[in-house]
Amino acid sequence: MGQARIRGSRDIRVAEAITKADRLKPPVIACNSCKIELTEIASLDASGLKGIEAAFGAHCVACDQDTWAVRGEIAAVQAFYVALEKAAGAKVQLGIAKPPAPT
Numbered sequence: 001m002g003q004a005r006i007r008g009s010r011d012i013r014v015a016e017a018i019t020k021a022d023r024l025k026p027p028v029i030a031c032n033s034c035k036i037e038l039t040e041i042a043s044l045d046a047s048g049l050k051g052i053e054a055a056f057g058a059h060c061v062a063c064d065q066d067t068w069a070v071r072g073e074i075a076a077v078q079a080f081y082v083a084l085e086k087a088a089g090a091k092v093q094l095g096i097a098k099p100p101a102p103t
């Protein structure tokens with residue numbers, strides 16, 4: 001009791017973003033390089049990214065590539081990939097995420 005007012009701290013926002021991402025997480029992301037189905041998907045913190053609902057990353061051990069999957073507004077998703085490409089200094093391909101069961 002008395003601990004309820006720590007909301008708003010960065011740690012909590014990150015935890016909430018990841019919890020939300022977990023709910024939206026696709027069961028499988030196809031590797032961009034070898035198309036193998038990756039099921040070890042990490043939920044990423046997208047709380048600081050405007051228009052992004054959730055972001056996921058999966059690492060393919062077969063070809064040592066990271067594949068990303070992002071859910072959100074189209075413009076925001078494109079901006080996310082541009083930022084990734086700048087950070088990586090290379091072309092980043094959109095991951096193919098199978099959508100979760102329709103709601």
Ligand SMILES: [Zn+2]
Nearest residue numbers: 031034060063
């Ligand atoms: Zn691969």
